[in-house]
Amino acid sequence: xxxxxxxxxxxxxxxxxxxxxxxxxxxxxxxxxxxxxxxxxxxxxxxxxxxxxxxxxxxxxxxxxxxxxxxxxxxxxxxxxxxxxxxxxxxxxxxxxxxxxxxxxxxxxxxxxxxxxxxxxxxxxxxxxxxxxxxxxxxxxxxxxxxxxxxxxxxxxxxxxxxxxxxxxxxxxxxxxxxxxxxxxxxxxxxxxxxxxxxxxxxxxxxxxxxxxxxx
Amino acid sequence: xxxxxxxxxxxxxxxxxxxxxxxxxxxxxxxxxxxxxxxxxxxxxxxxxxxxxxxxxxxxxxxxxxxxxxxxxxxxxxxxxxxxxxxxxxxxxxxxxxxxxxxxxxxxxxxxxxxxxxxxxxxxxxxxxxxxxxxxxxxxxxxxxxxxxxxxxxxxxxxxxxxxxxxxxxxxxxxxxxxxxxxxxxxxxxxxxxxxxxxxxxxxxxxxxxxxxxxxxxxxxxxxxxxxxxxxxxxxxxxxxxxxxxxxxxxxxxxxxxxxxxxxxxxxxxxxxxxxxxxxxxxxxxxxxxxxxxxxxxxxxxxxxxxxxxxxxxxxxxxxxxxxxxxxxxxxxxxxxxxxxxxxxxxxxxxxxxxxxxxxxxxxxxxxxxxxxxxxxxxxxxxxxxxxxxxxxxxxxxxxxxxxxxxxxxxx
Numbered sequence: 001x002x003x004x005x006x007x008x009x010x011x012x013x014x015x016x017x018x019x020x021x022x023x024x025x026x027x028x029x030x031x032x033x034x035x036x037x038x039x040x041x042x043x044x045x046x047x048x049x050x051x052x053x054x055x056x057x058x059x060x061x062x063x064x065x066x067x068x069x070x071x072x073x074x075x076x077x078x079x080x081x082x083x084x085x086x087x088x089x090x091x092x093x094x095x096x097x098x099x100x101x102x103x104x105x106x107x108x109x110x111x112x113x114x115x116x117x118x119x120x121x122x123x124x125x126x127x128x129x130x131x132x133x134x135x136x137x138x139x140x141x142x143x144x145x146x147x148x149x150x151x152x153x154x155x156x157x158x159x160x161x162x163x164x165x166x167x168x169x170x171x172x173x174x175x176x177x178x179x180x181x182x183x184x185x186x187x188x189x190x191x192x193x194x195x196x197x198x199x200x201x202x203x204x205x206x207x208x209x210x211x212x213x214x215x216x
Numbered sequence: 217x218x219x220x221x222x223x224x225x226x227x228x229x230x231x232x233x234x235x236x237x238x239x240x241x242x243x244x245x246x247x248x249x250x251x252x253x254x255x256x257x258x259x260x261x262x263x264x265x266x267x268x269x270x271x272x273x274x275x276x277x278x279x280x281x282x283x284x285x286x287x288x289x290x291x292x293x294x295x296x297x298x299x300x301x302x303x304x305x306x307x308x309x310x311x312x313x314x315x316x317x318x319x320x321x322x323x324x325x326x327x328x329x330x331x332x333x334x335x336x337x338x339x340x341x342x343x344x345x346x347x348x349x350x351x352x353x354x355x356x357x358x359x360x361x362x363x364x365x366x367x368x369x370x371x372x373x374x375x376x377x378x379x380x381x382x383x384x385x386x387x388x389x390x391x392x393x394x395x396x397x398x399x400x401x402x403x404x405x406x407x408x409x410x411x412x413x414x415x416x417x418x419x420x421x422x423x424x425x426x427x428x429x430x431x432x433x434x435x436x437x438x439x440x441x442x443x444x445x446x447x448x449x450x451x452x453x454x455x456x457x458x459x460x461x462x463x464x465x466x467x468x469x470x471x472x473x474x475x476x477x478x479x480x481x482x483x484x485x486x487x488x489x490x491x492x493x494x495x496x497x498x499x500x501x502x503x504x505x506x507x508x509x510x511x512x513x514x515x516x517x518x519x520x521x522x523x524x525x526x527x528x529x530x531x532x533x534x535x536x537x538x539x540x541x542x543x544x545x546x547x548x549x550x551x552x553x554x555x556x557x558x559x560x561x562x563x564x565x566x567x568x569x570x571x572x573x574x575x576x577x578x579x580x581x582x583x584x585x586x587x588x589x590x591x592x593x594x595x596x597x598x599x600x601x602x603x604x605x606x607x608x609x610x611x612x613x614x615x616x617x618x619x620x621x622x623x624x625x626x627x628x
Contacts, residue, residue: 087487107483129560133524140527140566167524168573168619169560 024110057084102126125194308338328398335391342384477518517550520558527565553578
């Protein structure tokens with residue numbers, strides 16, 4: 001199992017929190033480095049080449065979004081999992097649209113965090129119940145047919161069902177059981193939603209993103 | 217016949233229906249029993265002789281009532297209609313006639329005053345309406361006592377009055393300018409205006425830096441005041457909430473569940489305070505009421521509740537029942553599954569229905585073999601939803617937790 005352990009770099013400007021996460025992940029995930037600023041993070045990630053970057057959203061100097069921007073320019077395949085105390089929709093949506101493949105809050109248990117890291121490592125998306133709620137909210141409401149790109153601007157009925165179950169507190173395997181589909185299919189639906197979340201130009205999503213940019 | 221319509225006491229009248237201009241000649245001819253054409257020739261001839269014809273015609277038009285019920289323009293003016301366009305025109309004509317008569321009589325200063333005076337007279341007639349009592353005018357205008365004038369009519373009338381008044385003032389000002397211009401006084405006025413402008417600009421240039429500094433200082437002071445107010449507010453809030461909670465945490469350090477509950481409650485409160493100060497209150501909407509219920513259950517039972525809401529709905533009786541049932545389900549989950557981690561509360565509101573899901577990760581149970589107290593709670597949830605036209609479903613299986621689903625259809 002050790003060989004399959006995903007590697008991470010922890011980026012957070014709170015020393016205590018970095019130390020705490022390191023301890024919690026010990027034995028489940030290989031922590032290659034940690035960093036407390038945007039510049040240090042860029043250097044550390046490019047040097048350590050981890051499978052996944054655990055990224056704080058709020059940091060001086062541009063925050064997690066700036067780290068994603070800089071690293072993706074040099075290492076386009078890098079995967080990020082956002083980790084934050086904030087769950088304001090503008091923060092969550094902005095970091096996802098910048099390129100993070102998931103979002104969890106800092107109150108998550110070590111076990112769940114390790115699970116989320118390996119899922120991001122496998123190329124899947126990680127949605128917390130709250131993020132699922134935001135997405136349902138953002139994609140709610142009818143659009144005029146002319147301005148809809150059905151590929152990006154609308155959720156399918158199945159995706160909606162999956163998101164609702166996530167919001168209700170179901171784990172992926174429980175969702176698979178509930179809907180009578182394979183766990184891999186659930187993951188495919190969530191990844192499709194993530195893609196729409198990142199690429200759709202729906203007003204609600206861009207509004208949140210814009211608000212976030214203005215705050216900085 | 218118009219003469220039949222004219223009351224007996226009126227010895228003279230106009231006959232606008234048969235007249236060419238205002239019916240003066242036609243009316244007079246009718247009264248005198250001659251051909252109107254004859255009188256018209258007389259008036260035109262008199263006009264050629266120094267304008268007397270026009271003056272006489274104008275005066276007669278103002279004084280004579282028309283055949284029928286129309287009062288004479290002058291009577292109308294005296295009685296109630298100062299300010300109408302017709303009156304203004306009448307006053308202007310009257311003034312013109314008076315001036316022409318004066319000129320004829322040799323009491324004359326200059327031709328230059330004719331148009332200014334005429335314009336000014338018309339303007340005065342329009343403008344003076346403003347000072348008159350509008351209610352009386354309204355009554356007089358409608359010719360009857362009208363007590364129930366609608367507000368819209370009232371407003372329209374006021375607007376029309378202001379418009380006319382403004383036009384009247386413009387006429388008077390125009391007349392004054394015209395007079396000045398005609399007497400070559402306007403050039404001097406231009407010099408004066410230029411002088412004033414230059415002086416004002418110079419004073420402005422001198423005072424501008426002082427004024428600018430003053431504005432800057434006032435702005436800075438205001439910003440500082442706002443900052444210090446916000447600081448006071450933040451520190452007051454932190455004292456009441458965070459420091460209070462930290463003190464409680466230290467005193468209950470031996471009870472992990474209590475500490476965790478305190479931390480969760482404080483976190484939720486701080487979050488709301490930080491990001492969403494206008495979050496809907498507990499008595500305003502479904503989302504507000506649900507998070508209030510969740511908070512209460514967290515506080516009482518020391519179990520975390522994760523609340524996710526999509527959409528919202530105003531509170532009415534069925535929605536209140538939905539919230540009460542959801543609260544019941546939360547209490548139930550906290551009591552029987554509180555050790556198995558936080559309870560999930562998910563609510564979704566769209567145009568067709570409201571749905572609430574309460575899920576715990578407890579041991580679950582066989583609904584058919586449920587203990588009596590759980591069944592009681594179950595019935596209070598299901599019964600309550602039934603009474604308000606909704607429905608409730610409880611899904612539980614040993615080892616898979618329990619989920620309560622509450623649905624309320626919303627007729628569109």
